[in-house]
Amino acid sequence: MSKAIPAPALERHGLSDEKLRWMLRNMQMQRTLDNRGFQLNRQGKIPFATGSEGHEGIHAGAAAAFERGKDILVPYYRDIGLCVGVGMEPRDALLSMFARGADVSGGRQFPNHYSHHRLGILSVSSIIAAHCPHAVGAAYAMKLRNETGRAVLCSFGDGATSEGEWHEAINFAAVQKVPIVFLCENNEWAISTPRTHQMAVEDIISKAAGYGLPGVKVDGSDPIATYAVVAEALDRARSGGGPTLVEATCYRFLAHTTDDDDRTYRTRDEIERHRHLDPVPRFERLLLEAGVVTTDDLAAMKKDVLAEVNRVTDETEALPYPHAHEIYTKVYEGAYEPWL
């Protein structure tokens, strides 16, 4: 009689079962919110949404490494899962999509451009890479104030690494050894431009060598591996070891945004060829095989996430737009509040 071959032990990098289940729920929440954005747009209820399908592993892994109440996140527009992972409520994502008055920006910010003062989430910039010098500035302030034990996590896409501001930011960060982790979410595309048409190097981390900071490449479809790399880089930054460039690979499964028709520049075949990288079913399978979740747990988790997103969608849609007389509130007020 042949014996069943036991599944290889899960390399969990110290993550408890509870934390692994939390990461999986975060990934399911991200995907559900993502799909909700596209659905609401196609129903004509919201003007715009970005899709982050394929980025879930990076977001769950990096969020698990982020220390709430200490670290600062400087995200970009594709980071819905990362923002929710560091404490933003799904309701905030819907308030932003619906541009309701109760949104943190009062319904004024571009959809998917989140921010949250209390959670330490700096406002997203639509201008590619413009947030990188801001992130370095926040990290420089930590250094000047002798604040150890905290760091900045700054994320961006592969396309951002072709921008001048990105190069200036990482150069200054490396020279000043500020506490920051640069997290590149390399999804192979910058709207319709494939990575190979905008850089002559294979690996984005090779750009780190020119500036004298370490670069680490990780499979971003694997949230545990991403966690391990980002956690180590954040730890080093928090203890005065300086910046790191992390390149987390993934694939963008949806069009760039709801305004983009990706059929004009890539085949459906190409997308299907990358399906094996889809982090959500991959992580579900891994946790099932390791006995961290059961099929019943999985079904309950998905049902619970969908119920929450349905509930906040309805609640948020029912809320009012900002009033015209509030046009100047939440624009300049509080702009000089320090980031404590």
Ligand SMILES: Cc1ncc(C[n+]2csc(CCOP(=O)(O)OP(=O)(O)O)c2C)c(N)n1
């Ligand atoms: C300075 C600047 N140039 C061009 C644009 C238009 N634009 C918006 S998103 C984008 C692609 C960015 O790609 P990437 O950094 O790889 O991020 P991804 O969208 O793939 O996650 C471009 C070119 C912009 N917003 N800002």
Ligand SMILES: [Mg+2]
């Ligand atoms: Mg990209």
